[in-house]
Every structure is written in C-alpha cells, then in structure tokens.
Amino acid sequence: MNDASVYTLRPGWRLQWEQAQERHVLxxxxxxxxxxxxxxxxxxxxxxxxxxxxxxxxxxxxxxxGEGLEDDVREFLAEALAQGWIREREAP
Amino acid sequence: MSAPQPTHRDxxxxxxxxxxxxxxxxxxxxxxxxxxxxxxxxxxxELTTAEWVETMRQAxxxxxxxxxxxxxxxxxxxxxxxxxxxxxxxxxxxxLITSALGLxxxxxxALRDAGLDHIQISLQAGDAEVAAAxxxxxxAHARKLxxxxxxxxxxxxxxxxxxxxxxxxxxxxxxxxxxxDLGADAVELANCQMYGWAQLNRxxxxxxxxxxxxxxxxxxxxxxxxxxxxxxxRLLFVVPDYYAERPKxxxxxxxxxxxxxxxxxxxxxxxxxxxLPMTFPNxxxxxxxxxxxxxxxxxRFRGEAWMPRPCRDCxxxxxxxxxxxxxxxxxxxxPAATDPVCALSPQHxxxxxxxxxxxxxxxxGGELVMRNRRESQVFCRE
Numbered sequence: 001m002n003d004a005s006v007y008t009l010r011p012g013w014r015l016q017w018e019q020a021q022e023r024h025v026l027x028x029x030x031x032x033x034x035x036x037x038x039x040x041x042x043x044x045x046x047x048x049x050x051x052x053x054x055x056x057x058x059x060x061x062x063x064x065x066g067e068g069l070e071d072d073v074r075e076f077l078a079e080a081l082a083q084g085w086i087r088e089r090e091a092p
Numbered sequence: 093m094s095a096p097q098p099t100h101r102d103x104x105x106x107x108x109x110x111x112x113x114x115x116x117x118x119x120x121x122x123x124x125x126x127x128x129x130x131x132x133x134x135x136x137x138e139l140t141t142a143e144w145v146e147t148m149r150q151a152x153x154x155x156x157x158x159x160x161x162x163x164x165x166x167x168x169x170x171x172x173x174x175x176x177x178x179x180x181x182x183x184x185x186x187x188l189i190t191s192a193l194g195l196x197x198x199x200x201x202a203l204r205d206a207g208l209d210h211i212q213i214s215l216q217a218g219d220a221e222v223a224a225a226x227x228x229x230x231x232a233h234a235r236k237l238x239x240x241x242x243x244x245x246x247x248x249x250x251x252x253x254x255x256x257x258x259x260x261x262x263x264x265x266x267x268x269x270x271x272x273d274l275g276a277d278a279v280e281l282a283n284c285q286m287y288g289w290a291q292l293n294r295x296x297x298x299x300x301x302x303x304x305x306x307x308x309x310x311x312x313x314x315x316x317x318x319x320x321x322x323x324x325x326r327l328l329f330v331v332p333d334y335y336a337e338r339p340k341x342x343x344x345x346x347x348x349x350x351x352x353x354x355x356x357x358x359x360x361x362x363x364x365x366x367x368l369p370m371t372f373p374n375x376x377x378x379x380x381x382x383x384x385x386x387x388x389x390x391x392r393f394r395g396e397a398w399m400p401r402p403c404r405d406c407x408x409x410x411x412x413x414x415x416x417x418x419x420x421x422x423x424x425x426x427p428a429a430t431d432p433v434c435a436l437s438p439q440h441x442x443x444x445x446x447x448x449x450x451x452x453x454x455x456x457g458g459e460l461v462m463r464n465r466r467e468s469q470v471f472c473r474e
Binding site: 084 | 107109154155157158160183185187209210212247248249251277278324326
C-alpha cells in the first residue's frame with residue numbers, strides 16, 4: 001500500500017450513519033458491519049478520489065493530536081482490504 | 093392477577109435491525125422445503141402498498157436498517173418497485189430475495205432505478221432435470237440462469253442461494269461450478285432446515301451424514317480452488333441443525349434484532365414462528381413499536397426466565413439462547429423446551445432417530461408433498 005493508492009468501498013456496499021446506533025455501519029447484502037468511530041472516520045473519506053496520503057492528511061487535520069495516526073490508518077485499510085470491505089481503484 | 097410481565101426495555105435495550113417483509117405467499121414454484129406455513133392458503137388478505145409503506149416507516153424509525161423483500165415470490169406484487177423506492181428513501185439497505193421468476197431486463201432496470209441494493213436468486217440444483225423436479229416447474233431453471241446473468245450484468249452484487257437436501261447435495265460440485273460460471277459474488281449453500289414444508293417432507297429431504305461430509309469436503313476443495321484463482325466468490329456453508337451438537341443462536345435471540353412481517357400484517361420474531369401455538373400481533377391493529385417492545389408474543393422468550401433445564405443452568409445459554417423455539421415445538425410439542433438439536437437436551441434422541449432414518453432411506457427417500465395452494469388447503473381445514 002503506498003500513498004498514491006486509491007481505495008473505494010466494495011461495489012454495492014454502503015457506508016451509512018445510523019442515528020439509532022450512534023455509529024457508522026457498513027451495509028452489504030443481508031449484513032452489516034458496526035464500525036467504531038475511527039473506522040467510520042476513515043471509510044467516510046474513501047470517496048474514490050482521495051488517495052491514502054490525502055486520507056491521512058484529512059484525518060491529521062481533524063485529529064491533530066492523534067498519535068500514531070498514520071500507522072493506524074494504514075493498518076486499518078490493510079485489514080479492510082483483507083476483509084473485502086474495500087477495493088483498490090484501477091489506475092485511471 | 094399476576095405481576096406485570098417485564099417488557100423488552102427491561103430485558104434488553106435492543107432495537108430491531110432487520111425487517112423481513114414477506115410481501116405475499118403467492119409463488120409460481122412449489123419447492124417442498126418452503127419455510128412458509130403449511131396453511132399459507134388461509135392467509136389471503138395481503139397488506140396494501142400504503143400499509144407496507146407505513147410498516148417500513150415505523151420499522152426504520154425504530155432503527156431497522158436491513159430490509160428483505162421476500163415471500164412467496166415478491167415479484168408477484170406489481171408494487172414492488174414502489175416499495176423498493178420508498179424503502180431506499182427511508183435509508184434501508186434493500187435486499188430482494190427471489191426465485192427470479194417474474195423478473196426481466198426491464199424490471200431489473202426499474203428496480204435499479206428505484207434504488208434496490210441487492211438481488212439474491214435461488215437455484216434449486218445444478219442441472220435442469222433435478223431443478224424441475226424440486227421446483228415443480230420445467231422451465232424455471234433456464235429462466236433463473238438467464239436472469240442471474242442479467243442481474244450480474246446490471247452491476248448488482250449477486251448472491252445465489254441453493255437449498256441443499258438429499259436429492260441435490262451429491263451434485264454440489266456441479267452446483268458450485270454453475271454459480272462460478274454465473275459470476276456470483278457469494279453463494280449460500282443452505283442445508284435445508286426443517287420448518288414448514290420441509291418438516292413435513294423431512295424423511296425425503298434430510299441427507300445422510302456421509303452425504304453431508306462429502307459436501308463439506310467439496311466446499312473446502314472449491315474454496316482452495318477459488319482462492320488459487322484469485323476469484324472472490326464467498327461460499328457460505330450452512331450446516332443442517334440435525335447434524336449439529338449444539339443448537340444455533342436462532343435469529344440472534346427471540347425478538348432481539350429481527351422481525352418478520354407476514355403478507356397479512358402478522359408480526360413474527362422469525363419467518364417460521366407462525367407455526368407456534370401462539371397468537372401474533374398485527375400491524376393493522378397496533379404500532380410496530382408496541383408490538384416489538386410490549387407484546388406478550390415478543391416478550392415471551394426474551395431473557396432467561398422462560399428457560400427450562402438444562403438451559404437455565406448452562407454456561408452456553410448466552411451463546412445459543414436455548415436454540416430455536418420453532419424447532420423445539422415441532423419436535424417436542426412444547427415451544428419452551430430445550431431445542432432437541434442440543435446433545436444436552438433430554439429429547440436429543442428425536443434428532444438421533446431422524447439421522448438414523450436418513451441413513452436407511454434410499455436416495456428417493458419417499459414421496460415429497462409439493463408446496464402449493466391445493467396441498468395447503470388440507471392444512472387450512474384442520
């Protein structure tokens with residue numbers, strides 16, 4: 001994973017804020033991943049345009065105090081990729 | 093006068109997450125393992141479009157977010173596209189659970205435009221001959237394959253569902269190959285569970301242990317093969333309760349996260365519960381919130397107070413909630429019994445007997461009663 005990689009949600013999957021649960025959820029065919037706050041904050045930024053570097057920069061701006069933020073984001077994205085929640089966008 | 097019953101708010105803070113909307117019991121197929129109630133023909137007074145919209149609105153307001161349109165065959169309803177659009181507008185993730193009969197390219201596009209998120213198509217077998225015998229329809233299989241390809245081409249995530257039983261489980265290799273060829277993203281290999289019509293036809297449906305073990309091995313081989321090819325097709329193998337040693341945590345617990353609304357508006361904790369000797373509330377009479385939180389039916393098996401021994405002293409009671417109430421009732425006549433699937437159940441011999449029966453039966457396994465209106469009338473009269 002390098003900073004220029006662009007990730008998007010798996011096609012047909014949807015990220016949604018659920019007020020009733022007070023968290024983001026990732027919705028997929030007949031199922032749901034209930035996300036913690038940091039996972040929701042990262043996935044929210046995967047708009048198909050931002051690359052990993054831009055995602056980290058946006059989070060850094062939002063959480064300037066966050067220690068180890070960069071490593072956490074990379075680790076989470078690798079995990080999300082392994083789980084099949086996200087996919088790497090083909091190079092344009 | 094007894095003490096007031098604890099309500100769900102006392103027992104757990106949980107809101108429903110799942111709404112299964114059984115739009116109709118009408119279906120062009122006659123699968124002999126259908127989970128619809130045996131007397132489905134007695135329930136003809138389907139909710140109107142407006143009543144469904146109001147039901148979905150209330151469920152969404154309570155926190156439900158996954159919505160399944162099911163049946164019967166939901167495509168029989170010509171207001172399906174309207175309901176999908178309303179559901180999507182409300183913020184549901186919308187799943188259509190269908191035989192694909194009644195689907196065509198124009199309808200796939202209309203559903204897409206309405207915002208449908210996912211279509212799950214059922215297949216009965218890997219080849220047309222067995223599929224025709226199981227579904228009671230000679231043409232359905234070819235139609236399903238054509239529609240599966242069209243659904244995939246339209247860009248939906250595609251899940252195929254195949255109910256496995258003793259007549260098709262030996263063909264699992266061909267079934268998975270077919271799903272692979274159709275471009276499925278996931279395949280549910282759902283071993284037939286014994287409710288509704290399946291329970292009626294159990295002797296003709298339950299596979300032998302050898303059949304089941306061969307199917308598990310086939311699935312494992314396919315997982316390796318798919319991984320080696322880098323093909324992302326998840327295989328979900330659902331073990332039949334009758335070969336498990338512990339019961340499943342049915343529906344994640346009674347009235348915990350899931351509710352079904354039946355075609356006539358009856359609200360159930362699962363799609364089989366109508367078989368229980370209980371009265372279930374109806375959306376035509378009460379709000380969904382009142383039904384979910386306060387009705388006797390939804391509170392009856394919440395918590396632990398209702399549990400018999402050995403469940404009530406069991407360390408695993410928080411994992412399986414005593415198993416399935418419908419299965420307990422169908423096998424023992426008591427909906428509050430420990431699910432006999434559990435090896436600790438005093439009535440586990442009922443399951444062992446059924447397994448032995450499956451060993452003795454030939455592949456034919458007796459006559460199957462097909463699920464149709466005529467056969468259902470027999471049960472309506474009882």
